[in-house]
Amino acid sequence: MDISEVELIKRIRDLSRPLQKKALVGIGDDAAVIEGREGYSYLLTTDTLVENVHFEWIFTHPHQLGWKAMAACTSDIAAMGGYPVFALVTLGVSTEAVFSTVKQIYEGMLDLSSRMDVEVSGGDIVRSPIFFISISVLGEVEAGRAILRKGASVGDSIYVTGEIGAAAAGLLFLKQSKILSVSSNKEKAVEKWLMPFPRIKEAREILKTGFATAMIDISDGLSSDLCHILEESKVGAEIWEEKIPLSFETQKLCDVLKKSAVEVALQ
Amino acid sequence: MDISEVELIKRIRDLSRPLQKKALVGIGDDAAVIEGREGYSYLLTTDTLVENVHFEWIFTHPHQLGWKAMAACTSDIAAMGGYPVFALVTLGVSTEAVFSTVKQIYEGMLDLSSRMDVEVSGGDIVRSPIFFISISVLGEVEAGRAILRKGASVGDSIYVTGEIGAAAAGLLFLKQSKILSVSSNKEKAVEKWLMPFPRIKEAREILKTGFATAMIDISDGLSSDLCHILEESKVGAEIWEEKIPLSFETQKLCDVLKKSAVEVALQ
Numbered sequence: 012m013d014i015s016e017v018e019l020i021k022r023i024r025d026l027s028r029p030l031q032k033k034a035l036v037g038i039g040d041d042a043a044v045i046e047g048r049e050g051y052s053y054l055l056t057t058d059t060l061v062e063n064v065h066f067e068w069i070f071t072h073p074h075q076l077g078w079k080a081m082a083a084c085t086s087d088i089a090a091m092g093g094y095p096v097f098a099l100v101t102l103g104v105s106t107e108a109v110f111s112t113v114k115q116i117y118e119g120m121l122d123l124s125s126r127m128d129v130e131v132s133g134g135d136i137v138r139s140p141i142f143f144i145s146i147s148v149l150g151e152v153e154a155g156r157a158i159l160r161k162g163a164s165v166g167d168s169i170y171v172t173g174e175i176g177a178a179a180a181g182l183l184f185l186k187q188s189k190i191l192s193v194s195s196n197k198e199k200a201v202e203k204w205l206m207p208f209p210r211i212k213e214a215r216e217i218l219k220t221g222f223a224t225a226m227i228d229i230s231d232g233l234s235s236d237l238c239h240i241l242e243e244s245k246v247g248a249e250i251w252e253e254k255i256p257l258s259f260e261t262q263k264l265c266d267v268l269k270k271s272a273v274e275v276a277l278q
Numbered sequence: 279m280d281i282s283e284v285e286l287i288k289r290i291r292d293l294s295r296p297l298q299k300k301a302l303v304g305i306g307d308d309a310a311v312i313e314g315r316e317g318y319s320y321l322l323t324t325d326t327l328v329e330n331v332h333f334e335w336i337f338t339h340p341h342q343l344g345w346k347a348m349a350a351c352t353s354d355i356a357a358m359g360g361y362p363v364f365a366l367v368t369l370g371v372s373t374e375a376v377f378s379t380v381k382q383i384y385e386g387m388l389d390l391s392s393r394m395d396v397e398v399s400g401g402d403i404v405r406s407p408i409f410f411i412s413i414s415v416l417g418e419v420e421a422g423r424a425i426l427r428k429g430a431s432v433g434d435s436i437y438v439t440g441e442i443g444a445a446a447a448g449l450l451f452l453k454q455s456k457i458l459s460v461s462s463n464k465e466k467a468v469e470k471w472l473m474p475f476p477r478i479k480e481a482r483e484i485l486k487t488g489f490a491t492a493m494i495d496i497s498d499g500l501s502s503d504l505c506h507i508l509e510e511s512k513v514g515a516e517i518w519e520e521k522i523p524l525s526f527e528t529q530k531l532c533d534v535l536k537k538s539a540v541e542v543a544l545q
Binding site: 013014016019020022023026027031032033034037038042043045046047048049053055056057058059061062063064065096097099101103104109110113114117118121130131132133134135136137138139140141143145147149 | 281283286290293294298299300301309312313314315316320323324326328329330332364366370371376377380381388397398399400401405412414416
Protein backbone atom coordinates (compact mmCIF):
# COMPACT_ATOMS: atom_id res chain seq x y z
CA MET A 12 0.00 0.00 0.00
CA ASP A 13 1.30 3.43 -0.90
CA ILE A 14 -0.16 5.05 2.26
CA SER A 15 -0.48 3.91 5.88
CA GLU A 16 -3.56 2.04 7.15
CA VAL A 17 -4.46 4.90 9.52
CA GLU A 18 -4.20 7.44 6.71
CA LEU A 19 -6.24 5.18 4.40
CA ILE A 20 -9.09 4.88 6.89
CA LYS A 21 -9.01 8.64 7.54
CA ARG A 22 -9.27 9.46 3.83
CA ILE A 23 -12.09 6.95 3.26
CA ARG A 24 -14.01 8.41 6.20
CA ASP A 25 -13.66 11.85 4.66
CA LEU A 26 -15.25 10.47 1.46
CA SER A 27 -18.28 9.06 3.33
CA ARG A 28 -18.82 11.78 5.94
CA PRO A 29 -20.64 14.43 3.87
CA LEU A 30 -23.41 11.88 3.19
CA GLN A 31 -24.20 11.26 6.87
CA LYS A 32 -27.46 12.83 7.91
CA LYS A 33 -29.74 10.09 9.19
CA ALA A 34 -27.62 8.25 11.76
CA LEU A 35 -27.73 9.71 15.29
CA VAL A 36 -24.00 8.90 15.50
CA GLY A 37 -22.16 7.94 12.30
CA ILE A 38 -18.66 6.78 11.45
CA GLY A 39 -16.02 7.39 14.14
CA ASP A 40 -17.28 5.58 17.26
CA ASP A 41 -17.27 1.90 18.22
CA ALA A 42 -20.71 1.57 16.58
CA ALA A 43 -23.14 3.76 14.66
CA VAL A 44 -26.28 4.83 16.55
CA ILE A 45 -29.64 4.93 14.76
CA GLU A 46 -33.29 5.21 15.81
CA GLY A 47 -34.60 1.87 17.13
CA ARG A 48 -37.83 0.38 18.43
CA GLU A 49 -39.77 2.54 20.87
CA GLY A 50 -37.57 3.66 23.74
CA TYR A 51 -34.35 2.32 22.19
CA SER A 52 -31.53 3.28 19.91
CA TYR A 53 -29.99 0.59 17.71
CA LEU A 54 -26.23 0.17 17.44
CA LEU A 55 -24.57 -1.08 14.24
CA THR A 56 -21.04 -2.38 13.91
CA THR A 57 -18.99 -4.89 11.95
CA ASP A 58 -15.70 -6.72 12.41
CA THR A 59 -13.64 -9.02 10.21
CA LEU A 60 -10.86 -11.57 10.81
CA VAL A 61 -8.71 -12.65 7.85
CA GLU A 62 -6.52 -15.77 7.70
CA ASN A 63 -2.81 -15.03 8.12
CA VAL A 64 -3.59 -11.39 8.93
CA HIS A 65 -5.74 -11.57 12.09
CA PHE A 66 -5.35 -15.25 12.88
CA GLU A 67 -3.20 -18.23 11.94
CA TRP A 68 -4.53 -21.77 11.81
CA ILE A 69 -1.34 -23.04 13.42
CA PHE A 70 -2.55 -21.75 16.77
CA THR A 71 -6.26 -21.19 16.30
CA HIS A 72 -8.88 -23.92 16.61
CA PRO A 73 -11.90 -23.33 14.32
CA HIS A 74 -14.13 -23.17 17.43
CA GLN A 75 -11.93 -20.43 18.87
CA LEU A 76 -12.00 -18.51 15.58
CA GLY A 77 -15.81 -18.45 15.54
CA TRP A 78 -15.90 -17.40 19.19
CA LYS A 79 -13.33 -14.67 18.70
CA ALA A 80 -15.03 -13.18 15.65
CA MET A 81 -18.32 -12.98 17.56
CA ALA A 82 -16.51 -11.49 20.57
CA ALA A 83 -14.78 -8.79 18.54
CA CYS A 84 -17.92 -7.17 17.15
CA THR A 85 -20.17 -7.63 20.17
CA SER A 86 -17.46 -5.97 22.27
CA ASP A 87 -18.00 -2.82 20.16
CA ILE A 88 -21.67 -2.86 21.19
CA ALA A 89 -20.67 -3.19 24.86
CA ALA A 90 -18.35 -0.21 24.39
CA MET A 91 -21.43 1.94 23.67
CA GLY A 92 -23.20 0.73 26.83
CA GLY A 93 -25.54 -1.53 24.84
CA TYR A 94 -26.13 -5.24 24.36
CA PRO A 95 -25.99 -7.19 21.08
CA VAL A 96 -29.23 -8.66 19.71
CA PHE A 97 -28.83 -9.76 16.07
CA ALA A 98 -25.84 -10.83 13.97
CA LEU A 99 -25.21 -11.38 10.26
CA VAL A 100 -22.30 -13.75 9.67
CA THR A 101 -20.29 -14.02 6.45
CA LEU A 102 -17.75 -16.78 6.14
CA GLY A 103 -15.22 -16.95 3.33
CA VAL A 104 -14.32 -20.61 2.96
CA SER A 105 -11.33 -21.97 1.06
CA THR A 106 -12.20 -24.65 -1.47
CA GLU A 107 -9.99 -27.21 0.26
CA ALA A 108 -11.85 -26.82 3.55
CA VAL A 109 -13.86 -29.74 4.90
CA PHE A 110 -17.34 -29.41 6.34
CA SER A 111 -16.22 -30.26 9.87
CA THR A 112 -13.98 -27.14 9.96
CA VAL A 113 -16.81 -24.85 8.83
CA LYS A 114 -19.15 -26.49 11.35
CA GLN A 115 -16.65 -25.97 14.18
CA ILE A 116 -16.31 -22.27 13.28
CA TYR A 117 -20.10 -21.85 13.44
CA GLU A 118 -20.33 -23.85 16.66
CA GLY A 119 -17.71 -21.61 18.29
CA MET A 120 -19.60 -18.54 17.14
CA LEU A 121 -22.96 -19.91 18.33
CA ASP A 122 -21.37 -21.03 21.61
CA LEU A 123 -20.66 -17.39 22.45
CA SER A 124 -23.72 -15.82 20.77
CA SER A 125 -26.13 -18.11 22.66
CA ARG A 126 -24.52 -17.15 25.97
CA MET A 127 -25.17 -13.49 25.12
CA ASP A 128 -28.68 -14.20 23.75
CA VAL A 129 -27.60 -12.96 20.31
CA GLU A 130 -29.51 -14.31 17.32
CA VAL A 131 -27.75 -15.10 14.03
CA SER A 132 -30.43 -13.92 11.63
CA GLY A 133 -28.62 -14.04 8.31
CA GLY A 134 -25.35 -14.14 6.48
CA ASP A 135 -23.55 -15.79 3.69
CA ILE A 136 -21.00 -18.50 2.96
CA VAL A 137 -18.76 -17.65 0.02
CA ARG A 138 -15.92 -19.42 -1.69
CA SER A 139 -12.60 -17.68 -1.15
CA PRO A 140 -8.91 -18.52 -1.68
CA ILE A 141 -8.39 -17.74 2.05
CA PHE A 142 -10.61 -18.02 5.11
CA PHE A 143 -12.23 -14.91 6.52
CA ILE A 144 -15.10 -14.26 8.86
CA SER A 145 -17.02 -11.00 8.90
CA ILE A 146 -19.78 -10.36 11.42
CA SER A 147 -22.16 -7.40 11.55
CA VAL A 148 -24.08 -6.89 14.75
CA LEU A 149 -27.16 -4.90 15.68
CA GLY A 150 -27.39 -4.02 19.36
CA GLU A 151 -29.75 -2.01 21.53
CA VAL A 152 -29.32 0.71 24.10
CA GLU A 153 -31.92 2.84 25.87
CA ALA A 154 -32.70 5.85 23.63
CA GLY A 155 -30.26 8.70 24.09
CA ARG A 156 -28.07 6.73 26.49
CA ALA A 157 -25.27 5.45 24.20
CA ILE A 158 -21.88 6.26 25.72
CA LEU A 159 -19.71 7.86 23.04
CA ARG A 160 -15.99 8.41 22.65
CA LYS A 161 -16.40 12.18 22.56
CA GLY A 162 -17.86 12.71 26.05
CA ALA A 163 -14.66 12.92 28.12
CA SER A 164 -13.87 16.21 29.89
CA VAL A 165 -10.83 17.62 31.67
CA GLY A 166 -10.85 16.30 35.24
CA ASP A 167 -12.47 12.93 34.40
CA SER A 168 -10.82 9.81 35.79
CA ILE A 169 -9.85 6.84 33.60
CA TYR A 170 -10.98 3.33 34.53
CA VAL A 171 -10.65 -0.14 33.01
CA THR A 172 -13.09 -2.98 33.76
CA GLY A 173 -10.47 -5.59 34.66
CA GLU A 174 -6.84 -6.51 34.63
CA ILE A 175 -5.31 -5.77 31.26
CA GLY A 176 -2.40 -7.05 29.20
CA ALA A 177 -3.18 -10.78 29.39
CA ALA A 178 -4.51 -11.00 25.84
CA ALA A 179 -1.53 -9.13 24.40
CA ALA A 180 0.88 -11.28 26.40
CA GLY A 181 -0.95 -14.39 25.20
CA LEU A 182 -0.55 -13.31 21.59
CA LEU A 183 3.14 -12.59 22.06
CA PHE A 184 3.59 -16.01 23.60
CA LEU A 185 1.79 -17.70 20.70
CA LYS A 186 3.92 -15.80 18.18
CA GLN A 187 7.11 -16.83 19.92
CA SER A 188 6.20 -20.44 20.54
CA LYS A 189 4.05 -21.23 17.50
CA ILE A 190 2.71 -24.21 19.44
CA LEU A 191 -0.32 -24.78 21.61
CA SER A 192 1.25 -26.95 24.30
CA VAL A 193 0.68 -24.36 27.00
CA SER A 194 -0.25 -24.69 30.62
CA SER A 195 -1.02 -22.72 33.79
CA ASN A 196 -0.32 -18.98 33.42
CA LYS A 197 0.40 -19.21 29.74
CA GLU A 198 -2.83 -21.07 29.12
CA LYS A 199 -4.94 -18.42 30.79
CA ALA A 200 -3.30 -15.63 28.79
CA VAL A 201 -3.60 -17.52 25.54
CA GLU A 202 -7.26 -18.17 26.25
CA LYS A 203 -7.79 -14.46 26.90
CA TRP A 204 -6.38 -13.74 23.48
CA LEU A 205 -8.18 -16.56 21.65
CA MET A 206 -11.50 -16.58 23.48
CA PRO A 207 -12.18 -13.20 25.11
CA PHE A 208 -15.59 -12.66 26.68
CA PRO A 209 -17.14 -9.31 25.73
CA ARG A 210 -17.77 -7.12 28.76
CA ILE A 211 -21.46 -6.60 28.15
CA LYS A 212 -22.59 -7.08 31.76
CA GLU A 213 -19.92 -4.68 32.97
CA ALA A 214 -20.87 -2.10 30.32
CA ARG A 215 -24.57 -2.35 31.22
CA GLU A 216 -23.77 -1.83 34.91
CA ILE A 217 -21.65 1.19 34.05
CA LEU A 218 -24.46 2.64 31.93
CA LYS A 219 -26.94 2.22 34.79
CA THR A 220 -24.71 4.21 37.17
CA GLY A 221 -24.68 7.12 34.70
CA PHE A 222 -21.09 7.63 35.83
CA ALA A 223 -19.17 7.16 32.55
CA THR A 224 -18.81 10.16 30.21
CA ALA A 225 -16.94 8.26 27.45
CA MET A 226 -16.20 4.60 26.76
CA ILE A 227 -14.27 2.34 24.34
CA ASP A 228 -13.28 -1.30 24.17
CA ILE A 229 -9.57 -1.98 24.42
CA SER A 230 -8.73 -4.18 21.49
CA ASP A 231 -5.49 -2.61 20.30
CA GLY A 232 -3.99 -1.75 23.69
CA LEU A 233 -4.67 0.76 26.46
CA SER A 234 -2.71 3.66 25.01
CA SER A 235 -3.85 3.43 21.39
CA ASP A 236 -7.51 2.97 22.29
CA LEU A 237 -7.39 5.69 24.94
CA CYS A 238 -6.06 7.96 22.19
CA HIS A 239 -9.31 7.48 20.25
CA ILE A 240 -11.26 8.87 23.22
CA LEU A 241 -8.79 11.73 23.60
CA GLU A 242 -9.01 12.67 19.92
CA GLU A 243 -12.81 12.58 19.81
CA SER A 244 -13.13 14.40 23.16
CA LYS A 245 -10.31 16.85 22.41
CA VAL A 246 -8.61 16.32 25.76
CA GLY A 247 -5.32 14.86 27.04
CA ALA A 248 -4.60 12.18 29.65
CA GLU A 249 -2.11 11.16 32.29
CA ILE A 250 -1.57 7.51 33.22
CA TRP A 251 0.38 6.36 36.30
CA GLU A 252 2.33 3.24 35.47
CA GLU A 253 1.91 1.76 38.94
CA LYS A 254 -1.87 2.11 38.78
CA ILE A 255 -2.31 -0.02 35.66
CA PRO A 256 -4.02 -3.24 36.82
CA LEU A 257 -1.91 -6.18 35.62
CA SER A 258 -2.71 -9.73 36.67
CA PHE A 259 -0.17 -11.98 38.34
CA GLU A 260 -0.34 -14.32 35.30
CA THR A 261 0.42 -11.50 32.87
CA GLN A 262 3.43 -10.39 34.88
CA LYS A 263 4.77 -13.93 35.14
CA LEU A 264 4.26 -14.57 31.43
CA CYS A 265 5.96 -11.27 30.54
CA ASP A 266 8.91 -12.30 32.73
CA VAL A 267 9.23 -15.48 30.63
CA LEU A 268 8.92 -13.44 27.44
CA LYS A 269 11.48 -10.93 28.78
CA LYS A 270 9.08 -8.06 28.14
CA SER A 271 7.86 -5.23 30.35
CA ALA A 272 4.29 -6.10 31.38
CA VAL A 273 3.35 -2.42 31.43
CA GLU A 274 4.59 -1.93 27.87
CA VAL A 275 2.71 -5.03 26.72
CA ALA A 276 -0.49 -3.71 28.29
CA LEU A 277 -0.03 -0.19 26.90
CA GLN A 278 1.15 -1.17 23.40
CA MET B 279 -15.01 -28.87 -0.11
CA ASP B 280 -16.31 -32.31 0.78
CA ILE B 281 -19.98 -31.28 0.42
CA SER B 282 -21.81 -29.00 -2.05
CA GLU B 283 -22.31 -25.30 -1.37
CA VAL B 284 -26.11 -25.72 -1.23
CA GLU B 285 -25.78 -28.57 1.27
CA LEU B 286 -23.26 -26.56 3.32
CA ILE B 287 -25.59 -23.57 3.62
CA LYS B 288 -28.51 -25.86 4.51
CA ARG B 289 -26.57 -27.57 7.30
CA ILE B 290 -25.31 -24.28 8.71
CA ARG B 291 -28.85 -22.91 8.72
CA ASP B 292 -29.97 -25.94 10.68
CA LEU B 293 -27.29 -25.13 13.27
CA SER B 294 -28.50 -21.54 13.71
CA ARG B 295 -32.27 -22.03 13.41
CA PRO B 296 -33.12 -23.29 16.91
CA LEU B 297 -31.74 -20.06 18.35
CA GLN B 298 -34.07 -17.80 16.38
CA LYS B 299 -36.77 -16.31 18.55
CA LYS B 300 -36.49 -12.54 18.35
CA ALA B 301 -36.46 -11.81 14.61
CA LEU B 302 -39.89 -11.43 13.00
CA VAL B 303 -38.44 -13.29 10.00
CA GLY B 304 -35.06 -15.03 10.38
CA ILE B 305 -32.71 -16.90 8.06
CA GLY B 306 -34.25 -18.09 4.78
CA ASP B 307 -35.57 -14.97 3.05
CA ASP B 308 -33.78 -12.20 1.12
CA ALA B 309 -33.40 -10.30 4.40
CA ALA B 310 -34.21 -10.80 8.09
CA VAL B 311 -37.11 -8.74 9.46
CA ILE B 312 -36.89 -7.22 12.94
CA GLU B 313 -38.85 -4.61 14.90
CA GLY B 314 -37.91 -1.09 13.79
CA ARG B 315 -38.76 2.51 14.68
CA GLU B 316 -42.42 3.26 15.27
CA GLY B 317 -44.53 2.07 12.34
CA TYR B 318 -41.65 0.28 10.62
CA SER B 319 -39.90 -3.05 10.43
CA TYR B 320 -36.16 -3.10 9.79
CA LEU B 321 -34.62 -5.40 7.20
CA LEU B 322 -31.11 -6.83 7.62
CA THR B 323 -29.01 -8.43 4.90
CA THR B 324 -25.40 -8.83 3.81
CA ASP B 325 -23.56 -9.65 0.60
CA THR B 326 -19.93 -10.28 -0.27
CA LEU B 327 -17.87 -10.24 -3.47
CA VAL B 328 -14.50 -12.01 -3.49
CA GLU B 329 -11.69 -11.48 -6.04
CA ASN B 330 -11.43 -14.30 -8.60
CA VAL B 331 -14.64 -15.86 -7.26
CA HIS B 332 -17.32 -13.19 -7.83
CA PHE B 333 -15.31 -10.74 -9.90
CA GLU B 334 -12.08 -10.55 -11.87
CA TRP B 335 -10.02 -7.39 -12.13
CA ILE B 336 -9.37 -8.09 -15.79
CA PHE B 337 -12.88 -6.91 -16.61
CA THR B 338 -13.99 -5.01 -13.54
CA HIS B 339 -13.14 -1.37 -12.92
CA PRO B 340 -12.80 -0.57 -9.17
CA HIS B 341 -15.69 1.92 -9.52
CA GLN B 342 -17.89 -0.82 -10.96
CA LEU B 343 -16.90 -3.22 -8.17
CA GLY B 344 -17.99 -0.75 -5.48
CA TRP B 345 -21.24 -0.06 -7.34
CA LYS B 346 -21.99 -3.75 -7.83
CA ALA B 347 -21.33 -4.68 -4.20
CA MET B 348 -23.73 -1.95 -3.05
CA ALA B 349 -26.29 -3.04 -5.67
CA ALA B 350 -26.20 -6.72 -4.62
CA CYS B 351 -27.18 -6.18 -0.99
CA THR B 352 -29.61 -3.31 -1.49
CA SER B 353 -31.41 -5.45 -4.08
CA ASP B 354 -32.20 -7.93 -1.27
CA ILE B 355 -33.92 -5.10 0.61
CA ALA B 356 -35.97 -4.23 -2.50
CA ALA B 357 -36.96 -7.90 -2.75
CA MET B 358 -38.75 -7.53 0.60
CA GLY B 359 -40.64 -4.42 -0.56
CA GLY B 360 -38.43 -2.09 1.46
CA TYR B 361 -35.80 0.57 0.87
CA PRO B 362 -32.20 0.58 2.13
CA VAL B 363 -31.19 3.20 4.71
CA PHE B 364 -27.82 2.37 6.32
CA ALA B 365 -24.81 0.35 5.17
CA LEU B 366 -21.70 -1.04 6.86
CA VAL B 367 -18.88 -1.62 4.37
CA THR B 368 -15.90 -3.92 4.92
CA LEU B 369 -13.13 -3.90 2.36
CA GLY B 370 -10.35 -6.48 2.30
CA VAL B 371 -7.39 -4.81 0.59
CA SER B 372 -4.35 -6.56 -0.77
CA THR B 373 -1.06 -5.17 0.47
CA GLU B 374 0.07 -4.32 -3.07
CA ALA B 375 -3.00 -2.16 -3.70
CA VAL B 376 -2.56 1.57 -4.24
CA PHE B 377 -4.76 4.20 -2.60
CA SER B 378 -6.34 5.25 -5.90
CA THR B 379 -7.84 1.77 -6.38
CA VAL B 380 -9.38 1.73 -2.90
CA LYS B 381 -10.68 5.26 -3.45
CA GLN B 382 -12.30 4.26 -6.75
CA ILE B 383 -14.05 1.29 -5.09
CA TYR B 384 -15.50 3.58 -2.42
CA GLU B 385 -16.46 6.19 -5.00
CA GLY B 386 -18.35 3.57 -7.02
CA MET B 387 -20.12 2.41 -3.90
CA LEU B 388 -20.97 5.95 -2.80
CA ASP B 389 -22.06 6.81 -6.36
CA LEU B 390 -24.87 4.25 -6.07
CA SER B 391 -25.61 4.64 -2.34
CA SER B 392 -26.07 8.40 -2.66
CA ARG B 393 -28.56 7.89 -5.52
CA MET B 394 -30.57 5.63 -3.22
CA ASP B 395 -30.14 7.93 -0.20
CA VAL B 396 -28.28 5.17 1.66
CA GLU B 397 -25.87 6.25 4.38
CA VAL B 398 -22.56 4.44 4.93
CA SER B 399 -22.44 4.59 8.72
CA GLY B 400 -19.55 2.28 9.48
CA GLY B 401 -17.27 -0.49 8.35
CA ASP B 402 -13.73 -1.57 8.25
CA ILE B 403 -10.71 -1.76 5.98
CA VAL B 404 -8.60 -4.85 6.58
CA ARG B 405 -5.43 -6.19 5.04
CA SER B 406 -6.01 -9.35 3.04
CA PRO B 407 -4.06 -11.45 0.52
CA ILE B 408 -6.99 -10.96 -1.90
CA PHE B 409 -9.56 -8.21 -2.40
CA PHE B 410 -13.06 -8.67 -1.03
CA ILE B 411 -15.93 -6.35 -0.27
CA SER B 412 -18.68 -7.22 2.19
CA ILE B 413 -21.64 -4.91 2.74
CA SER B 414 -24.36 -5.23 5.37
CA VAL B 415 -27.48 -3.14 4.86
CA LEU B 416 -30.30 -2.07 7.14
CA GLY B 417 -33.51 -1.19 5.31
CA GLU B 418 -37.01 -0.16 6.29
CA VAL B 419 -40.48 -1.32 5.36
CA GLU B 420 -43.85 -0.36 6.81
CA ALA B 421 -44.53 -2.63 9.83
CA GLY B 422 -46.04 -5.96 8.87
CA ARG B 423 -45.76 -5.23 5.15
CA ALA B 424 -42.53 -7.09 4.18
CA ILE B 425 -43.17 -9.32 1.17
CA LEU B 426 -41.77 -12.78 1.92
CA ARG B 427 -40.83 -15.75 -0.23
CA LYS B 428 -43.37 -17.97 1.46
CA GLY B 429 -46.56 -16.10 0.48
CA ALA B 430 -47.23 -17.61 -2.99
CA SER B 431 -50.43 -19.66 -3.47
CA VAL B 432 -51.74 -21.97 -6.20
CA GLY B 433 -53.33 -19.80 -8.87
CA ASP B 434 -50.96 -16.81 -8.43
CA SER B 435 -49.39 -15.35 -11.57
CA ILE B 436 -45.62 -14.84 -11.92
CA TYR B 437 -44.25 -11.44 -12.97
CA VAL B 438 -40.79 -9.94 -13.48
CA THR B 439 -40.13 -6.19 -13.26
CA GLY B 440 -38.30 -5.87 -16.57
CA GLU B 441 -36.62 -7.67 -19.41
CA ILE B 442 -34.33 -10.36 -18.09
CA GLY B 443 -31.23 -12.20 -19.28
CA ALA B 444 -29.12 -9.16 -20.16
CA ALA B 445 -26.86 -9.42 -17.11
CA ALA B 446 -26.28 -13.16 -17.62
CA ALA B 447 -25.55 -12.59 -21.32
CA GLY B 448 -23.18 -9.76 -20.38
CA LEU B 449 -21.28 -12.04 -18.00
CA LEU B 450 -21.03 -14.80 -20.63
CA PHE B 451 -19.70 -12.28 -23.11
CA LEU B 452 -17.09 -11.04 -20.64
CA LYS B 453 -15.99 -14.60 -19.88
CA GLN B 454 -15.61 -15.39 -23.56
CA SER B 455 -13.92 -12.18 -24.59
CA LYS B 456 -11.89 -11.33 -21.46
CA ILE B 457 -11.62 -7.78 -22.81
CA LEU B 458 -13.63 -4.64 -22.28
CA SER B 459 -13.61 -3.26 -25.83
CA VAL B 460 -17.35 -3.62 -26.20
CA SER B 461 -19.89 -1.48 -27.94
CA SER B 462 -23.62 -1.14 -28.65
CA ASN B 463 -25.65 -4.23 -27.61
CA LYS B 464 -22.73 -5.87 -25.89
CA GLU B 465 -21.99 -2.73 -23.91
CA LYS B 466 -25.52 -2.50 -22.58
CA ALA B 467 -25.50 -6.14 -21.46
CA VAL B 468 -22.06 -5.85 -19.89
CA GLU B 469 -23.18 -2.74 -18.03
CA LYS B 470 -26.24 -4.60 -16.74
CA TRP B 471 -23.95 -7.23 -15.34
CA LEU B 472 -21.32 -4.87 -13.95
CA MET B 473 -23.51 -2.01 -12.77
CA PRO B 474 -27.07 -3.19 -12.11
CA PHE B 475 -29.49 -0.71 -10.53
CA PRO B 476 -31.51 -2.23 -7.66
CA ARG B 477 -35.26 -2.15 -8.37
CA ILE B 478 -36.20 -0.29 -5.22
CA LYS B 479 -38.69 2.08 -6.87
CA GLU B 480 -40.38 -0.83 -8.63
CA ALA B 481 -40.53 -2.85 -5.40
CA ARG B 482 -42.02 0.09 -3.49
CA GLU B 483 -44.71 0.57 -6.16
CA ILE B 484 -45.52 -3.15 -6.03
CA LEU B 485 -45.80 -3.00 -2.23
CA LYS B 486 -48.20 -0.05 -2.46
CA THR B 487 -50.54 -1.97 -4.77
CA GLY B 488 -50.77 -4.80 -2.21
CA PHE B 489 -50.85 -7.09 -5.24
CA ALA B 490 -47.74 -9.25 -4.69
CA THR B 491 -48.00 -12.29 -2.40
CA ALA B 492 -44.32 -13.29 -2.64
CA MET B 493 -41.19 -11.63 -4.03
CA ILE B 494 -37.48 -12.29 -4.64
CA ASP B 495 -34.66 -10.59 -6.51
CA ILE B 496 -33.34 -12.50 -9.49
CA SER B 497 -29.61 -12.67 -9.04
CA ASP B 498 -28.91 -16.28 -9.99
CA GLY B 499 -31.40 -16.63 -12.86
CA LEU B 500 -35.18 -16.82 -13.23
CA SER B 501 -35.55 -20.56 -12.63
CA SER B 502 -33.21 -20.96 -9.66
CA ASP B 503 -34.57 -17.91 -7.85
CA LEU B 504 -38.17 -18.82 -8.61
CA CYS B 505 -37.39 -22.18 -7.00
CA HIS B 506 -36.65 -20.43 -3.71
CA ILE B 507 -40.17 -18.97 -3.73
CA LEU B 508 -41.65 -22.35 -4.64
CA GLU B 509 -39.78 -24.14 -1.86
CA GLU B 510 -40.72 -21.62 0.81
CA SER B 511 -44.34 -21.39 -0.42
CA LYS B 512 -44.65 -25.15 -1.04
CA VAL B 513 -46.15 -24.68 -4.52
CA GLY B 514 -45.15 -25.46 -8.11
CA ALA B 515 -44.95 -23.21 -11.17
CA GLU B 516 -45.39 -23.25 -14.94
CA ILE B 517 -43.46 -20.87 -17.19
CA TRP B 518 -44.28 -20.31 -20.86
CA GLU B 519 -41.08 -19.84 -22.83
CA GLU B 520 -42.62 -17.34 -25.24
CA LYS B 521 -43.81 -15.12 -22.38
CA ILE B 522 -40.35 -14.56 -20.87
CA PRO B 523 -39.51 -10.91 -21.57
CA LEU B 524 -36.13 -10.79 -23.34
CA SER B 525 -34.74 -7.55 -24.69
CA PHE B 526 -33.67 -7.12 -28.30
CA GLU B 527 -30.08 -6.57 -27.11
CA THR B 528 -30.03 -9.82 -25.12
CA GLN B 529 -31.33 -11.80 -28.09
CA LYS B 530 -28.76 -10.26 -30.44
CA LEU B 531 -25.91 -10.85 -27.98
CA CYS B 532 -27.00 -14.47 -27.44
CA ASP B 533 -26.99 -14.94 -31.23
CA VAL B 534 -23.35 -13.82 -31.26
CA LEU B 535 -22.58 -16.12 -28.32
CA LYS B 536 -24.44 -18.96 -30.04
CA LYS B 537 -26.58 -19.52 -26.96
CA SER B 538 -30.32 -19.77 -26.47
CA ALA B 539 -31.48 -16.47 -24.97
CA VAL B 540 -34.23 -18.26 -23.03
CA GLU B 541 -31.75 -20.67 -21.48
CA VAL B 542 -29.41 -17.81 -20.58
CA ALA B 543 -32.31 -15.99 -18.87
CA LEU B 544 -33.54 -19.10 -17.07
CA GLN B 545 -30.15 -20.49 -16.01
